[in-house]
Amino acid sequence: MGSWCLPVCNRAAGGQRPVVVAPPVRPSYRECVKSRAAAYDADFFAWTQRTAALLRARRFDEVDVEEAAQEIEDMGRRDVRELNGRLRVVLVQLLKWKLQTKKRNRSWQTTLLTQRSKIDDLLRDSPSVQAKLPDDLPKNYGHAVKRAALESGLRADKFRPGVRSPSSRYWTKTSCRRRSRVFELRQATQ
Numbered sequence: 001m002g003s004w005c006l007p008v009c010n011r012a013a014g015g016q017r018p019v020v021v022a023p024p025v026r027p028s029y030r031e032c033v034k035s036r037a038a039a040y041d042a043d044f045f046a047w048t049q050r051t052a053a054l055l056r057a058r059r060f061d062e063v064d065v066e067e068a069a070q071e072i073e074d075m076g077r078r079d080v081r082e083l084n085g086r087l088r089v090v091l092v093q094l095l096k097w098k099l100q101t102k103k104r105n106r107s108w109q110t111t112l113l114t115q116r117s118k119i120d121d122l123l124r125d126s127p128s129v130q131a132k133l134p135d136d137l138p139k140n141y142g143h144a145v146k147r148a149a150l151e152s153g154l155r156a157d158k159f160r161p162g163v164r165s166p167s168s169r170y171w172t173k174t175s176c177r178r179r180s181r182v183f184e185l186r187q188a189t190q
Contacts, residue, residue: 079126084136086122089115091144095159096152103152 047064048071054063093112097104123130149156 076126076129079122079129080132080136083119083122083129083132084140086115086119087133087136088140088144088147090119091141092148092151095144095148099148099154099158100152 047067051063051068054060055068090112093108093115097108097112145156145159148154148159
C-alpha cells in the first residue's frame with residue numbers, strides 16, 4: 001500500500017500535537033506499480049485482502065492485474081500439485097499392499113481411505129483437475145515406485161509394471177479415464 005493511501009501522522013517537535021501530512025493528489029503510474037509490487041512482496045495476505053476488496057469495489061485501475069492473474073493461475077497449479085502428491089501416496093500404499101501381503105496392516109488401509117477422501121474432496125471442488133490424472137500418472141507412478149522401494153526395502157524393479165507384475169493392470173491411463181473414483185479400496189484389498 002502506497003503512502004498516498006493513508007494520511008501520515010507525525011508528532012510535532014515536543015511530541016504534543018500530531019501533524020497530518022496530506023497525500024499527494026494522484027500518484028504516478030510508476031509509483032503505483034512499485035507500491036503494488038512492494039505490497040505483494042512485503043505482506044502477501046494483506047495484498048490478497050486489499051486486492052479482493054478493490055475487485056469487489058470495482059476499482060480495477062488500482063488492482064495489480066498481472067500479480068492477480070499470476071495468483072489465480074498458481075491456485076490452479078496448487079490443486080494439481082496437491083492431487084499429484086495425494087495420488088503418489090495412494091500409489092505407494094497400493095504398491096506395498098500388492099507386493100508385501102504379509103506386512104499389510106490397518107495403517108495402510110487408513111492412509112488409503114484418508115488420501116482417497118482428500119482426492120475426492122479436491123475433485124469435487126475442482127472437477128477439471130481430474131483431466132490431469134492420466135497425463136501425470138507415469139510421472140507419479142515413477143515417484144511412487146522409488147518411494148515404495150525405499151520404504152519396503154525391495155528392489156524398484158519389483159514394482160515396475162510388466163507381464164508378471166501383479167500391479168500392471170491397475171496403473172494405466174485408460175483405467176484412470178474410465179473410473180470416476182481414481183482407485184477403489186477393493187483393488188487394494190484383493
